[in-house]
Amino acid sequence: MDLAGTAQTKPDLGEGRPFGALKALVPAPVRRLKGRFDPHGRVLGRIANLEVRLARSGEEVRAAQQLRFRVFYEEMSARPSRIQKLTRRDKDAFDLYCDHLLVIDTARGAGEVVGTYRLMRQDCARLAGGFYTAAEFCIDDLVARHPTKRFMELGRSCVLKEYRSKRTVELLWQGIWAYVMAHRVDVLFGCASLEGTDLDALSGQLALLGSAAPPPDEWRVRAHPGRAVPLARGETGEDARRTLSALPPLVKGYLRLGGYIGPDAVVDHQFGTTDVLVVLPVANIGARYVDYYGDTTRRPAA
Template sequence: MGRRRFKRAGLAGRFQPAKVYGRIGPLEVRLARKRGEIRRAQRLRYQVFYEEMSATPDALAILSRRDEDAFDGVFDHLLVVDRGNENDGRRWRRAKVVGTYRVLRQEVADLYDGFYTQGEYDIAPLLKAKSPDYSFVELGRSCVLKPYRNKRTLELLWQGVWSYVREHGADVMIGCASFPGINPEAHALALSYLQHYALAPEEWRVRAHEHLRVDMNMMPRDAVDVRAALKALPPLIKGYLRVGAYVGDGAVIDHQFGTTDVFVIMPVEAIKARYFDHFGAPDALVAQVQGEFAPLN
């Protein structure tokens, strides 16, 4: 997707105290409020996507060692930070960014150039069909530093996402999630499982643009070993499905990031009730925390 220029719409809290959505021990999830915090998130993304995974950096990314695009100025940025190194007894240090998500509300996307995922999927019919009764929020660029890839960090990231969604009254979460590599055949079992068992109902279905679309129906339904397929799913996609998400029609190869993408649709009304017990009901008020923490129950 080509670069686009935007006015800077993110950094919703840059002149306000940190908006903290949750804490577990030294880890804290909050919204970025300074450009420096976004740059640290971009460096984390570079480390994960370009150094650890197989994304291909352009000259600017190589020089800056940051993953950045024009959409960063429009999205809000959720950060998981490790505050354990802020004070080592000798001097103050900046909290370390160890996880991130970027999130874009529909009302902000409409002011600029739409959602990022519309470059791969034809989402306009869905947005039109669900307007004005449903408001959407897009999730993307999720990553966690390798030593922190555990249940605690992932729960904290989800707590941040869910609190943000409730705070802004969003009804649907959308975004792309990825399989490693650009050979869809290597993921034939998992993609076929998504096609047969997780495809969105017609009213929620989004289709990949025809010139990009890879058919996920690589194996007949009766040939899919469900247990093996679930094991083969990337953890993020598996987590979305557990909550109650659907996937769109067709996969897309992202050559820049070296991934095979699928579209994820998560209507709040489809989220399984047991997750409300853990993270809070949709209509619950979100604490605006300053100096205290929002517990994970």
């Protein structure tokens, strides 16, 4: 479940090339495990009153879980369990093994968590018994094909409605990039979610994604048998432009950075979404974005 923001941009698709120019654009533990990145929680980026950093305490992780509940279960159509209703937190067993990236509005009281992303490295996934995304997609096959690569899962992303803007998404990506560099991550992956489970209503977006960034064989990942909804290919010209503008900003961001969209979708009835798998080799990210997200002079951390 990944729905970081709703800011819309007007992409320049390139004349006669409805998908070819996508890569040239850019615009979720109560205790911490030993050896985590940046244990002092330094600020990784700042724009005006917003700052991005990792959660420093169990209290901040709980704040992220409360934000996730507010967005996924109250604003959207996810179905909470009895415990989730009582605690008003989106919490699962994987949270303990993840780092939690936070966007904080420092102008709101002692600071309010207004955006979050959940980061799970491959070594932490081994302790957790696997990646969360592996419940829908054949992630183990992907990892096995690349034994020398370091993988990291991105998930549970969300942003408070009034903060869904370009700058919030940029802060999240700046934090992700700092984390990737610190841990020498080679490959990012995760589910990107389209709101809704009506495949007919989503057919245009799914067809566009089936054509926009098909993976080469080495990065191709299927959904588990019985859950897979193969993506058709289609959507060109003006229809593609309109459909692209309706895609969640997170999905468009992955495409702009060089991500591949897997050949299948999976309907997630609990969260009320239809998920596609995105695989983003770090080597695919263009120099302009590496420079931009690595340039702390643009968004000073202090």
